[in-house]
Each structure stands twice: as structure tokens, then as C-alpha cells.
Amino acid sequence: xxxxxxxxxxxxxxxxxxxxxxxxxxxxxxxxxxxxxxxxxxxxxxxxxxxxxxxxxxxxxxxxxxxxxxxxxxxxxxxxxxxxxxxxxxxxxxxxxxxxxxxxxxxxxxxxxxxxxxxxxxxxxxxxxxxxxxxxxxxxxxxxxxxxxxxxxxxxxxxxxxxxxxxxxxxxxxxxxxxxxxxxxxxxxxxxxxxxxxxxxxxxxxxxxxxxxxxxxxxxxxxxxxxxxxxxxxxxxxxxxxxxxxxx
Amino acid sequence: xxxxxxxxxxxxxxxxxxxxxxxxxxxxxxxxxxxxxxxxxxxxxxxxxxxxxxxxxxxxxxxxxxxxxxxxxxxxxxxxxxxxxxxxxxxxxxxxxxxxxxxxxxxxxxxxxxxxxxxxxxxxxxxxxxxxxxxxxxxxxxxxxxxxxxxxxxxxxxxxxxxxxxxxxxxxxxxxxxxxxxxxxxxxxxxxxxxxxxxxxxxxxxxxxxxxxxxxxxxxxxxxxxxxxxxxxxxxxxxxxxxxxxxxxxxxxxxxxxxxxxxxxxxxxxxxxxxxxxxxxxxxxxxxxxxxxxxxxxxxxxxxxxxxxxxxxxxxxxxxxxxxxxxxxxxxxxxxxxxxxxxxxxxxxxxxxxxxxxxxxxxxxxxxxxxxxxxxxxxxxxxxxxxxxxxxxxxxxxxx
Ligand SMILES: Nc1ncnc2c1ncn2[C@@H]1O[C@H](COP(=O)(O)OP(=O)(O)OP(=O)(O)O)[C@@H](O)[C@H]1O
Ligand SMILES: [Mg+2]
Numbered sequence: 001x002x003x004x005x006x007x008x009x010x011x012x013x014x015x016x017x018x019x020x021x022x023x024x025x026x027x028x029x030x031x032x033x034x035x036x037x038x039x040x041x042x043x044x045x046x047x048x049x050x051x052x053x054x055x056x057x058x059x060x061x062x063x064x065x066x067x068x069x070x071x072x073x074x075x076x077x078x079x080x081x082x083x084x085x086x087x088x089x090x091x092x093x094x095x096x097x098x099x100x101x102x103x104x105x106x107x108x109x110x111x112x113x114x115x116x117x118x119x120x121x122x123x124x125x126x127x128x129x130x131x132x133x134x135x136x137x138x139x140x141x142x143x144x145x146x147x148x149x150x151x152x153x154x155x156x157x158x159x160x161x162x163x164x165x166x167x168x169x170x171x172x173x174x175x176x177x178x179x180x181x182x183x184x185x186x187x188x189x190x191x192x193x194x195x196x197x198x199x200x201x202x203x204x205x206x207x208x209x210x211x212x213x214x215x216x217x218x219x220x221x222x223x224x225x226x227x228x229x230x231x232x233x234x235x236x237x238x239x240x241x242x243x244x245x246x247x248x
Numbered sequence: 249x250x251x252x253x254x255x256x257x258x259x260x261x262x263x264x265x266x267x268x269x270x271x272x273x274x275x276x277x278x279x280x281x282x283x284x285x286x287x288x289x290x291x292x293x294x295x296x297x298x299x300x301x302x303x304x305x306x307x308x309x310x311x312x313x314x315x316x317x318x319x320x321x322x323x324x325x326x327x328x329x330x331x332x333x334x335x336x337x338x339x340x341x342x343x344x345x346x347x348x349x350x351x352x353x354x355x356x357x358x359x360x361x362x363x364x365x366x367x368x369x370x371x372x373x374x375x376x377x378x379x380x381x382x383x384x385x386x387x388x389x390x391x392x393x394x395x396x397x398x399x400x401x402x403x404x405x406x407x408x409x410x411x412x413x414x415x416x417x418x419x420x421x422x423x424x425x426x427x428x429x430x431x432x433x434x435x436x437x438x439x440x441x442x443x444x445x446x447x448x449x450x451x452x453x454x455x456x457x458x459x460x461x462x463x464x465x466x467x468x469x470x471x472x473x474x475x476x477x478x479x480x481x482x483x484x485x486x487x488x489x490x491x492x493x494x495x496x497x498x499x500x501x502x503x504x505x506x507x508x509x510x511x512x513x514x515x516x517x518x519x520x521x522x523x524x525x526x527x528x529x530x531x532x533x534x535x536x537x538x539x540x541x542x543x544x545x546x547x548x549x550x551x552x553x554x555x556x557x558x559x560x561x562x563x564x565x566x567x568x569x570x571x572x573x574x575x576x577x578x579x580x581x582x583x584x585x586x587x588x589x590x591x592x593x594x595x596x597x598x599x600x601x602x603x604x605x606x607x608x609x610x611x612x613x614x615x616x617x618x619x620x621x622x623x624x625x626x627x628x629x630x631x632x633x634x635x636x637x638x639x640x641x642x643x644x645x646x647x648x
Pocket of ligand 1: 017022040041042043044045046047048049090
């Protein structure tokens with residue numbers, strides 16, 4: 001596996017909190033355009049891995065390279081986001097006091113310079129793009145609604161919409177279907193598969209039906225390192241995976 | 249705190265500006281245009297008192313900008329206000345010239361008293377009004393910039409930030425109390441004679457100062473509205489409500505805070521500069537930590553995040569203060585404390601809250617109606633849309 005074609009490259013990443021190793025010598029490679037599902041028991045380090053990639057947590061050891069050469073451990077959150085890495089949080093976080101439309105507008109791919117935004121107005125193209133995203137996430141009719149008034153599932157979708165608007169090269173999606181009904185879950189899987197056609201995506205999820213719907217390579221994390229990797233059928237046949245996760 | 253729609257904020261602001269400008273002109277007419285024995289005559293000291301309230305209103309507005317929209321609870325804005333006041337006071341001192349007690353053409357009385365033989369370097373240039381006016385903005389702005397750069401870059405937030413703003417104003421107070429600082433020590437700067445060559449005591453000059461203050465509040469309001477309504481302002485509120493989220497979509501949170509913090513400090517400086525010629529004195533007690541806290545209470549009472557509310561709060565609370573400190577001086581602090589408690593419990597959005605709330609509820613009802621209508625239209629479109637699609641597939645099928 002060549003480092004140049006990979007979009008994300010983690011090698012020997014370790015993080016400990018007060019002596020507890022949340023990530024333990026974690027290595028993983030994500031190819032350009034790939035979609036990867038990550039599963040694993042609670043506390044396996046899935047969210048912590050995303051924290052490391054997005055600059056929230058600095059690893060104690062190890063390398064994280066983006067696009068073959070950018071060392072993400074050297075950059076802060078905003079710099080990493082502006083390099084093209086977007087993130088959806090496990091607990092949906094949107095800008096509650098803003099309308100649905102403004103939430104999307106705030107995420108729109110554009111200069112984040114405060115001076116630029118003091119003067120800039122949304123042009124026709126950008127407004128059209130916002131409409132398009134609102135359409136995709138089916139929140140067009142709620143665009144003037146304050147985000148705080150959305151249901152849990154709608155907030156999840158709004159956050160995915162913000163990711164779409166941001167149009168990052170790599171999307172990190174943490175438990176996108178938590179709290180969704182079965183039909184919403186199926187819709188979300190469709191949406192993510194659609195997004196994955198033009199983006200590189202990592203999805204963390206516990207919902208096995210959902211992971212099956214995605215139909216992509218799966219990485220199983222356990223105690224901060226990779227336990228197994230491969231097609232879902234392959235890893236779910238792995239005895240160790242059954243022992244620590246699926247069989248419980 | 250709910251966010252009020254920008255359109256609504258603007259409408260209230262425009263109303264407030266109209267009241268400020270027309271109201272101040274009426275007061276000026278009642279002062280200058282009517283003879284002193286006329287029943288409607290407004291004495292000059294009352295006009296200047298109103299001017300003082302408006303200077304406080306500008307300070308409150310500057311606090312609402314950072315606190316209401318940037319989420320930065322400042323407990324040190326009195327420092328920026330006082331620095332602006334000192335810059336103006338230094339100009340007014342230089343205007344006294346040789347009319348001081350010691351008749352020294354160059355040195356203010358307190359420097360002669362300290363046996364200084366020349367003006368310290370930092371007093372140079374303050375004989376020029378425009379230099380002083382620039383300093384009114386630059387000195388608080390620069391201090392805020394440096395302070396904010398260090399604090400926001402280190403991600404100091406919440407209570408910790410509030411505490412260091414208190415420490416800042418407290419430290420400045422101690423420094424300005426020292427005679428060797430060269431700002432008149434304990435007594436501060438006073439006994440002003442002229443401003444721009446006009447007698448500072450005359451009713452006409454007082455009227456001009458009063459109007460200038462009303463104008464400054466209006467311009468401050470416009471500046472705030474412009475910032476808050478811009479996409480910068482939207483991002484700022486996003487930073488206020490979900491700082492981490494904003495970072496992860498690429499906003500440099502510290503830059504947003506730094507800009508709004510610096511602009512706000514400069515506004516507070518202008519407020520101080522308008523305050524000093526109308527009250528006739530500036531001394532280190534203006535840096536007292538309690539002053540900054542009081543100013544935050546004005547904003548809370550008026551309604552945080554409403555802009556206009558901060559002006560209303562500042563004027564009303566200070567009017568109450570004037571009344572109570574005259575009638576029952578020992579009661580004032582209790583009244584202020586009680587007011588703060590009552591407002592936070594019963595009017596969490598301040599005095600202006602219910603007004604905004606009323607209009608907002610009407611908007612919500614309209615929005616709900618609009619939403620159900622557009623949902624109905626969408627489903628109608630979907631139903632209608634199926635047919636052409638089916639027809640197309642059917643047509644293709646037939647062609648094959
Ligand atoms: N900031 C922190 N301080 C201390 N411990 C932490 C911190 N963040 C995570 N941990 C610990 O690290 C471990 C890994 O947590 P992480 O959130 O990455 O798990 P996860 O795989 O996302 O689990 P879940 O499926 O429950 O979301 C957990 O034991 C957690 O308690
Ligand atoms: Mg997690």
C-alpha cells in the first residue's frame with residue numbers, strides 16, 4: 001500500500017488519559033475515495049481516533065498524515081477543517097439559535113476570514129447550493145425554523161447537511177443514526193452511500209443493519225487498536241470480534 | 249437567551265435612533281430656546297445628566313456587543329471607558345494652559361505640585377484635539393487587542409476570562425492611583441476650562457456635547473447592527489453557542505472574539521471620552537471593579553443580546569441611581585442588587601424581552617402557517633411529479 005495514494009494514514013497512534021490508553025498503537029490507511037465503517041464496543045477509542053484526526057486531541061505518539069504529506073498532529077482544529085476534513089459529532093451539535101438555513105450557510109465552503117464575512121453576502125450560486133443541500137437532507141420546508149426546535153433525527157440530518165455544504169475531502173461521521181427510526185436509518189444509509197460517491201468517508205456506527213447497508217470495508221476497533229479489518233461478513237465471522245463485540 | 253431575528257433588532261434600533269436624535273434636539277431646544285423661568289425649561293445640569301446617561305448607554309451597548317453576541321462576559325469594560333476618559337481629560341488639561349492655580353503654561357497643576365519640570369513623553373500631542381480623539385479609540389483598542397490576543401489564543405473562557413478582566417481593571421486602578429504615573433493620582437484630572445476653544449461650562453457647549461453623545465450612541469448602534477447582521481455576526485453567534493463546532497468547520501474562533509472585543513473596547517473608550525467633559529472630572533475610581541459589574545447589570549436589566557435593551561437598561565438604572573442616591577443614599581446598592589435578582593428571575597430577557605417576545609410569537613405563528621403550506625405544496629408537487637416520470641418510463645418502454 002503506497003502512502004501517496006492514501007488520503008489518510010495513521011501509524012502507531014497512541015493516546016492516554018491519566019494512564020488509560022484510549023488509543024494503543026493504532027494504525028490504519030484510508031484510500032482516496034474510500035468509504036470505511038468503523039465498529040467496536042463502547043470505549044474502544046472510535047471517537048478518540050476522530051478527535052486525533054481533527055486536532056481536538058493531540059496523540060502522545062504516532063503519525064497522522066493527510067493527503068500523503070500534511071502532518072495533522074501539528075495543526076489545530078480550524079486549520080485541519082480548512083484543509084478539507086469535516087466532522088459530524090456523536091451527539092448532534094448544530095447552531096441551536098440559528099435557523100436551519102443559516103446553519104447550512106455557516107458551513108458553506110468559503111473563506112472563513114472574519115473580514116471577508118463582514119462584507120460578503122451570499123451570492124446566487126451559494127444560495128442555490130444551500131437550497132440543494134436543504135433538498136438533499138429534506139429540511140427545505142423547515143429552513144426558517146430555529147435549529148433548537150428540530151427533532152433529534154432532524155438535527156442529525158442537519159449536521160450531515162452542514163458536512164455536505166462544507167464539501168470536505170474527508171468526512172468523519174460519528175454515529176449518524178443514533179436515535180433514528182428504522183426508516184430514517186435506511187434513508188441515512190442511502191444518503192451516506194450517495195455522499196461517498198464523491199467523497200472519502202469514515203463512518204462510526206453500532207447499528208449493524210446500517211453497517212450492512214453501507215456495504216463497505218469494516219475496521220473493528222478494540223481497546224484502542226485494530227482487532228480486525230475486511231468485509232463485514234469476514235469480520236463478523238472472526239472469533240475475536242464475536243467475543244469482544246458482536247457476541248455480547 | 250433566545251436570538252432575536254436581525255430584522256427585528258434593526259427595527260428596534262432604527263426606532264431608538266429616531267428617539268435619540270429627535271429627543272436630544274427637543275431637550276436642547278427646551279434648554280437653549282426657552283427662558284430660564286419658563287415652566288418647560290430644562291436646566292443645563294439636567295441636560296448634562298442626560299448626556300451622562302447616554303455615555304453610559306454607549307458603554308452598555310459595547311458590553312452587549314461582546315457579551316450578548318460574542319458570549320464574553322466582560323467584567324472589565326470600565327477600564328476601557330476610563331482610558332477613553334483619561335485621553336479626553338488629558339486634552340482638556342492641556343487646554344487649561346496658564347489659567348491653572350500655578351499659571352504654568354505647559355504643566356498641569358498637579359505636575360507643578362510634584363515639582364516636575366517637563367511634560368512626560370506620554371502627554372505629548374494631547375494639546376491637539378484630533379490626536380486626543382485618536383487616542384480615545386487607540387489606547388483602549390490596543391490594550392483590548394493585546395489582552396484579547398493573549399487570552400483568546402490561550403482559550404481562556406467563561407468565568408476565568410471574567411475574572412481576569414476584573415483583575416485588569418483593578419490593576420489599572422491601582423496604577424492610576426499612584427502620583428508618579430503622571431495622571432493626577434487620587435484626584436485625577438479636573439477643573440477643565442475649554443473644549444475646542446469653547447467654554448466647557450456654557451449651556452451651548454453642554455448642548456453640543458449632549459447632542460454629540462446622542463449621535464455617538466446612534467452611530468454605535470448602527471455599527472453594532474451592521475456587525476451583528478453580517479455573516480461575521482452569524483459566525484460570531486455560532487462561536488458563542490458552540491465554540492468547538494465552529495472550530496471544526498474552520499472558523500478561527502480567537503480571531504472572531506478578538507475583533508469584536510477590540511471594537512467593543514474602542515466604543516467604550518468613546519463613551520468615556522464623552523462622559524468626562526459632561527461630568528467635569530476623571531479619576532481612578534472609574535477603574536473600580538464595581539463600576540464594570542454595574543455596567544453589566546444595566547445590560548442584563550435592559551436585555552442581553554437586544555442592543556437597544558442595553559441602552560434602555562443603562563438609562564433607566566442610572567436614572568434610578570440618581571433618584572435613590574439623592575432620596576435614600578444608603579438604599580441604592582440594595583435596590584440595584586434586588587433589581588438584578590428580580591430581573592434575572594422574572595425577566596430573563598430583560599425589560600425589552602417581553603416586547604421582542606410578543607413580536608417573535610407572532611412571527612412563529614406566521615412561520616408555522618407558512619411551513620404547513622409549503623409542505624402541502626411539496627406533497628402536491630410530488631404527486632403531480634410522479635405522472636410525467638411514469639409517462640417517460642412508459643414511453644421508453646414502448647420505444648424499446
Ligand atoms: N477527554 C477524555 N478524558 C479522559 N478519558 C477519555 C477522554 N476521552 C475519552 N476518554 C476515554 O477513552 C476511552 C475511549 O473513548 P471513546 O469515546 O473514543 O470511545 P468510543 O469508541 O467512541 O465509544 P462509544 O461507542 O461509546 O462512543 C473511553 O474509556 C473514554 O472514557
Ligand atoms: Mg464514540
